[in-house]
Amino acid sequence: MTDRIVTACVVIIGNEILSGRTQDTNLAHIAQQLNEWGIRVQEARVIPDEEDVIVVAVNDARARFDYVFTTGGIGPTHDDITVECIARAFGVPMVVSDEIAQRIRRRPAPRDVMENRLRMARIPEGATLVDNPTGGPQGFRIDNVFVMAGIPSVMQAMLSTVGGEIEGGDIVRSRSVTAYLGESQIAAALADIQTRYPNVDLGSYPFYRSERYGTTLVMRGTSDTDLSGVLEEVKSTIIAAGEQPMMDE
Amino acid sequence: MTDRIVTACVVIIGNEILSGRTQDTNLAHIAQQLNEWGIRVQEARVIPDEEDVIVVAVNDARARFDYVFTTGGIGPTHDDITVECIARAFGVPMVVSDEIAQRIRRRPAPRDVMENRLRMARIPEGATLVDNPTGGPQGFRIDNVFVMAGIPSVMQAMLSTVGGEIEGGDIVRSRSVTAYLGESQIAAALADIQTRYPNVDLGSYPFYRSERYGTTLVMRGTSDTDLSGVLEEVKSTIIAAGEQPMMDE
Numbered sequence: 001m002t003d004r005i006v007t008a009c010v011v012i013i014g015n016e017i018l019s020g021r022t023q024d025t026n027l028a029h030i031a032q033q034l035n036e037w038g039i040r041v042q043e044a045r046v047i048p049d050e051e052d053v054i055v056v057a058v059n060d061a062r063a064r065f066d067y068v069f070t071t072g073g074i075g076p077t078h079d080d081i082t083v084e085c086i087a088r089a090f091g092v093p094m095v096v097s098d099e100i101a102q103r104i105r106r107r108p109a110p111r112d113v114m115e116n117r118l119r120m121a122r123i124p125e126g127a128t129l130v131d132n133p134t135g136g137p138q139g140f141r142i143d144n145v146f147v148m149a150g151i152p153s154v155m156q157a158m159l160s161t162v163g164g165e166i167e168g169g170d171i172v173r174s175r176s177v178t179a180y181l182g183e184s185q186i187a188a189a190l191a192d193i194q195t196r197y198p199n200v201d202l203g204s205y206p207f208y209r210s211e212r213y214g215t216t217l218v219m220r221g222t223s224d225t226d227l228s229g230v231l232e233e234v235k236s237t238i239i240a241a242g243e244q245p246m247m248d249e
Numbered sequence: 250m251t252d253r254i255v256t257a258c259v260v261i262i263g264n265e266i267l268s269g270r271t272q273d274t275n276l277a278h279i280a281q282q283l284n285e286w287g288i289r290v291q292e293a294r295v296i297p298d299e300e301d302v303i304v305v306a307v308n309d310a311r312a313r314f315d316y317v318f319t320t321g322g323i324g325p326t327h328d329d330i331t332v333e334c335i336a337r338a339f340g341v342p343m344v345v346s347d348e349i350a351q352r353i354r355r356r357p358a359p360r361d362v363m364e365n366r367l368r369m370a371r372i373p374e375g376a377t378l379v380d381n382p383t384g385g386p387q388g389f390r391i392d393n394v395f396v397m398a399g400i401p402s403v404m405q406a407m408l409s410t411v412g413g414e415i416e417g418g419d420i421v422r423s424r425s426v427t428a429y430l431g432e433s434q435i436a437a438a439l440a441d442i443q444t445r446y447p448n449v450d451l452g453s454y455p456f457y458r459s460e461r462y463g464t465t466l467v468m469r470g471t472s473d474t475d476l477s478g479v480l481e482e483v484k485s486t487i488i489a490a491g492e493q494p495m496m497d498e
């Protein structure tokens with residue numbers, strides 16, 4: 001049986017991530033959430049707040065993946081240009097969403113401040129809203145592209161609302177086990193296991209902590225039977241190498 | 250005077266980052282280090298351990314940017330395929346580096362373990378070594394592509410050694426100031442400042458902490474005079490909006 005595979009690309013928009021000033025945490029959160037819905041993040045791109053770059057990246061991503069999730073650049077200031085870029089990528093004009101505008105107007109402000117805030121009510125024509133449970137302006141969806149805020153708490157709130165709109169595929173589950181072993185000590189056995197279980201993705205992730213080298217073996221796949229089979233073999237491999245397998249979680 | 254701009258792309262290779270299991274921290278470190286050497290990270294891509302994807306991404310990146318830095322996939326196990334992918338991207342065979350092999354052989358191991366470990370001595374023909382001050386196998390450079398480990402401590406050690414090999418451009422410096430203000434309250438003034446200082450990149454980064462919304466304004470550019478000019482204007486803008494500018498650091 002072949003897996004039903006549904007893919008996604010995450011596009012992280014923002015100079016502050018590329019300069020190293022801000023540590024991105026959105027990718028890991030989006031990947032974990034989408035995985036629960038049966039969607040696999042196959043690529044992520046971090047790009048600057050530059051119009052041409054954003055347009056090209058979004059058009060490339062929406063052609064190559066089932067879904068695209070963008071973060072960043074939808075606030076009220078001059079460097080927030082994601083909305084116009086998405087509109088340009090789709091070749092549609094921007095329109096004002098009455099629903100977002102209403103929400104923005106609920107919080108009173110001087111006229112010039114309100115005017116800036118209302119920039120956030122613009123969406124590409126044909127887009128539908130992505131709710132924002134924090135009470136701020138909504139994000140939006142156009143075709144297979146979801147456009148969300150960059151602030152992690154706001155992005156997470158928005159993402160939490162779109163599960164029902166998304167058609168996921170088979171859900172990838174994982175098992176993992178850790179041992180204080182160098183990767184080389186078990187590399188041959190792991191390669192052999194991987195060959196016999198092509199439906200399971202067996203990854204080996206070395207680490208260095210408390211002045212010891214160790215390896216975490218992660219198995220990912222859609223079949224619980226295959227995952228259990230691989231896990232047992234990996235544990236036996238670790239024991240045969242003279243170490244104790246430590247189950248994660 | 251036009252800036253001498255030298256660009257880089259960071260290519261992060263690894264399923265564990267895309268699944269959300271591992272939080273990447275390499276991008277922020279590389280970006281900060283390269284910035285000190287006058288190199289601007291213009292894009293980052295996170296891609297899976299898949300041969301065709303890696304080859305295409307590396308060839309795309311090395312054509313579009315002055316330098317490319319990859320992390321991940323150079324260990325001894327079956328899922329470490331970065332070296333063969335880089336060789337394929339450049340259309341050259343893999344060769345064994347005697348220098349890496351010697352270093353690997355210094356640590357004794359049973360024959361089969363040593364055989365696996367020696368996988369890490371393979372480099373693309375024509376590559377030169379990137380030293381690894383942790384004592385482990387070296388990384389390598391081929392043309393404008395630097396290939397480094399994925400473990401942050403090892404990657405950082407490798408990266409620290411390549412500064413002398415890199416020709417940087419004008420160094421981007423930054424100033425930043427924070428205020429408990431909504432972005433909308435100062436958006437118009439910021440846009441005006443940005444228009445008058447086209448050589449400075451003025452970014453506005455909203456946040457939410459201690460139950461208050463605030464904004465950090467970050468100025469980035471190569472001219473200290475321009476940066477100071479923008480900083481003073483931004484501070485005046487914050488004061489005019491009734492708040493106190495808080496200098497960062």
